[in-house]
Amino acid sequence: MVKQDIPVVQTVGLCKSFKDFWRRPRVEAVKDLNLEIQPGEVFGLLGPNGSGKTTTIKMLLGLLYPTRGRISLFGRSPSDVAVKARIGFLPEESYLYRFLVAHETLDYFGSLFRLPRRIRKDRTEKLLDMVGLRHEAKRPIGEYSKGMARRIGLAQALINDPEFLILDEPTSGLDPVGARQIKDVIRELGRKGKTILLSSHVLSDVEDVCDRVTILYGGQQRAAGDISELLRNRDVTQFTTPALSTETIEQLGQLVRKLEKKDILEVSNPRTKLEDYFLQIVEEAQRANIRTSGARASGEMPEFLKVAADSTTDTVIDTLIEATTIPATEETKQPSPVEEPVDRTREIVESLLKQSADDTANSEDEMANPITSSDTNVNTDEGLPKTSHRADSAVIDELLGPSANDNRPSDGDKP
Amino acid sequence: MTCIWAVARQMIAEGIRMKIAFVFLVLIGVVLVGLPFSIEGDGSVAGAVQSFISYSLLASGFFLSLLTIFMSRSLSDDFVNQNLFLIVSKPIPRWQFILGKWAGMTLLNLAFLSFAGLSVYGMVRYIQSSHPTAANERDARELHEEVLTARHARKYIEPDLTALVEQEFEKNLELGIYANRPDFDPEAMKLSIFRKYDARWRLVPPRDSRVFNFDSVLCNRSKDETIQLRYKAEVTGYAPDEVFRAVFRFGDPLKGTPLYDVPVRHTIRRYHLVRAPADCVAEDHTLKVTFFNENPFAEEKQAHNLLEIRKGDDVEVLFAVGAFGWNLVRMLVLMMCKLMFLAAVSILSATVFSFPVACLTTFTIYVLASVRRFLEESFDFLLGSDVKLFDSLRDFLLQATAQVYAMLQWLLPDFGRFDALETLVNGRNVGLVWVLQGVADLVILKTVVVLGLAILLFYRREVAETSF
Numbered sequence: 007m008v009k010q011d012i013p014v015v016q017t018v019g020l021c022k023s024f025k026d027f028w029r030r031p032r033v034e035a036v037k038d039l040n041l042e043i044q045p046g047e048v049f050g051l052l053g054p055n056g057s058g059k060t061t062t063i064k065m066l067l068g069l070l071y072p073t074r075g076r077i078s079l080f081g082r083s084p085s086d087v088a089v090k091a092r093i094g095f096l097p098e099e100s101y102l103y104r105f106l107v108a109h110e111t112l113d114y115f116g117s118l119f120r121l122p123r124r125i126r127k128d129r130t131e132k133l134l135d136m137v138g139l140r141h142e143a144k145r146p147i148g149e150y151s152k153g154m155a156r157r158i159g160l161a162q163a164l165i166n167d168p169e170f171l172i173l174d175e176p177t178s179g180l181d182p183v184g185a186r187q188i189k190d191v192i193r194e195l196g197r198k199g200k201t202i203l204l205s206s207h208v209l210s211d212v213e214d215v216c217d218r219v220t221i222l223y224g225g226q227q228r229a230a231g232d233i234s235e236l237l238r239n240r241d242v243t244q245f246t247t248p249a250l251s252t253e254t255i256e257q258l259g260q261l262v263r264k265l266e267k268k269d270i271l272e273v274s275n276p277r278t279k280l281e282d283y284f285l286q287i288v289e290e291a292q293r294a295n296i297r298t299s300g301a302r303a304s305g306e307m308p309e310f311l312k313v314a315a316d317s318t319t320d321t322v323i324d325t326l327i328e329a330t331t332i333p334a335t336e337e338t339k340q341p342s343p344v345e346e347p348v349d350r351t352r353e354i355v356e357s358l359l360k361q362s363a364d365d366t367a368n369s370e371d372e373m374a375n376p377i378t379s380s381d382t383n384v385n386t387d388e389g390l391p392k393t394s395h396r397a398d399s400a401v402i403d404e405l406l407g408p409s410a411n412d413n414r415p416s417d418g419d420k421p
Numbered sequence: 422m423t424c425i426w427a428v429a430r431q432m433i434a435e436g437i438r439m440k441i442a443f444v445f446l447v448l449i450g451v452v453l454v455g456l457p458f459s460i461e462g463d464g465s466v467a468g469a470v471q472s473f474i475s476y477s478l479l480a481s482g483f484f485l486s487l488l489t490i491f492m493s494r495s496l497s498d499d500f501v502n503q504n505l506f507l508i509v510s511k512p513i514p515r516w517q518f519i520l521g522k523w524a525g526m527t528l529l530n531l532a533f534l535s536f537a538g539l540s541v542y543g544m545v546r547y548i549q550s551s552h553p554t555a556a557n558e559r560d561a562r563e564l565h566e567e568v569l570t571a572r573h574a575r576k577y578i579e580p581d582l583t584a585l586v587e588q589e590f591e592k593n594l595e596l597g598i599y600a601n602r603p604d605f606d607p608e609a610m611k612l613s614i615f616r617k618y619d620a621r622w623r624l625v626p627p628r629d630s631r632v633f634n635f636d637s638v639l640c641n642r643s644k645d646e647t648i649q650l651r652y653k654a655e656v657t658g659y660a661p662d663e664v665f666r667a668v669f670r671f672g673d674p675l676k677g678t679p680l681y682d683v684p685v686r687h688t689i690r691r692y693h694l695v696r697a698p699a700d701c702v703a704e705d706h707t708l709k710v711t712f713f714n715e716n717p718f719a720e721e722k723q724a725h726n727l728l729e730i731r732k733g734d735d736v737e738v739l740f741a742v743g744a745f746g747w748n749l750v751r752m753l754v755l756m757m758c759k760l761m762f763l764a765a766v767s768i769l770s771a772t773v774f775s776f777p778v779a780c781l782t783t784f785t786i787y788v789l790a791s792v793r794r795f796l797e798e799s800f801d802f803l804l805g806s807d808v809k810l811f812d813s814l815r816d817f818l819l820q821a822t823a824q825v826y827a828m829l830q831w832l833l834p835d836f837g838r839f840d841a842l843e844t845l846v847n848g849r850n851v852g853l854v855w856v857l858q859g860v861a862d863l864v865i866l867k868t869v870v871v872l873g874l875a876i877l878l879f880y881r882r883e884v885a886e887t888s889f
Contacts, residue, residue: 024886067510069885091512101503103431105438117427118511146438162507 020075053222094168100155104148432525493767571743640740646699676703684717
């Protein structure tokens, strides 16, 4: 196990300049970068093209040598073979051998980790199931689509059950199912306590899964911090309920005006995300056993990658369903005790729940299939004391589950 | 070891599936199957077999060398296609990766060379049974005793002329022949006298004879076995039909061996074989052969020629010490040693250059190693006189090239020195010592050095560096 006091990654004054034929510095790709990633963190490395993200990753992996500065992984040099045994790496492109078939590819990379044959075979099968390519395991990688190759890339990155996973643009070239799956894998591994470094242009991906981010520009660090703190909008309160009648909404407006002296800014039926709708269609097609030569994301998350204590996440599909559905039981589930004092927002929420008790009973069928327009979003502006915002979020999260953020209305939504 | 084996397997799979190896395998197959139906040799079965072995193994060696050279593309492509990103980030030491690549090439070569060897062996047996002259007893014996065998050769013991030289030198001193000669050098004088007696010994006047003694003739001394004497003779005068007649007597009655007189009617200036039962070899494995310049054929006329056995045209006795199969195996081992070295050079080139420069570099080294002896002789000839470095541009370039070549020489092997093809074709024994020398020089020394250099460069190289 990783000792808590040793960062998984630590760079001090890291610099990398590329030189021309005459050994003159041509490009300074990374300048004086100081990074520290603690064990168990899901860390995002953000930045536009040419900002030095991939160069930094290459230096962490020993593919490039720093011009100046120091790198340590698990407190040791990146070139240390023992350190590499604890790392999984998914590069931005699929740098796989085109002539090897999928299971040979995984077996090959498993061999490089000196995994015994039995374990290699077992993990290969399970990872192929996980990435949905078991039925295409006998085809050379060269015949795969980009997305399929990325899936094999992900599988090879996980073959050693890494303690530290480096993902460079992991969702690039993947269909929404694959992209979602990768995010689920990241979440799952994060729950297991793995450390993950994610470099991506797709900011929503980073936002979905990362605990902390660093933003690079011109090879230098421009911003860093906890992602929830960086992105929290403290000026708006949002909660989502099953569909409300016009009268209830009006009463709710009156209640808010009465209690907070503020108007509700926006009341809308949230649109489902296209990603969720797409996933639903794919799942239906898979249930109908429609033939495809592409990936079938219907496999199980391998045992060796599962969270030992978490028995609720059984399959990748379960994970997908869980992530895209508000469970029917959520409604009746008692909120977990919140340490912070229950304030007026809680009262509002409780009032809302009370008022819509009848509607809830009627809408239970719809809850099982939540990708409908029967939900209502309510946004208020500066209606609550700022000191209670953290507690508000916690209560709402507890009530509505983690997908509450997913249902946040887009900018284009009208009241 | 797991990692090395994994990389080697990947290399083999690449060779086969990317069709590089397949192409060369087909070429070798076409040569091996097609040759027996297209070659004629000298019309005899022995000639046909010799031609087949010669061409087929020459072609196989060349194609496998080309395969090894082209396989260097694998590592170059690993750099260019960035496959190395995924490999170097895994816990495989870089030296194991290089060794794995080399092992993959070597195993592929080993498999193909084994295929070639087995095919050659099989096709030789096919030619042996199907050739039109195979039923002819003389042809069959020639094939069995001169081609499909492993014969060891012993040269005769040079006659000791020291006593004669000393005697004449002393006599000349007494006679004062060397008196008043300011440049008198006793050793030079003795050498001059020696040359005179040596030349005289090599000339065999009519009705005279010469004795050739051999030692360590470690053959099976059975009467059913045969030993062979190989020689070439010149005549000092005019031989009307370029044929001379003589008698070889095998055996030494003083050592209790039977005597065998073998009359010969041979063409001048060509090598001939004279056969005799192996029991003419004495118990102490010495052999006495007496050459009589006498015409044993009473009905045939012969001019009174002075026959000459020249110094360079070695007289040697040949006797079987092994079978063709094992001789072929030893020859293939020497071929394999060259391919192992070439594979190391391929890897080294690919760590420095990308395709096709890496292939061209390896090919150049292959050519230089193949003609190294010729190059050495050429440089010796060109630089033999007192060439000054700055006398002319030509001399400067010559000197510079020679110096660069001299530096490379310690690394560049002499493939010609370990070329056993002619030996095999002539039914000569490919000695175990020779094979071990090949292994030591080509594999243990040079391949290890080249691979070490490749590993060093690979360790220093940034695999994600784009400017190469």
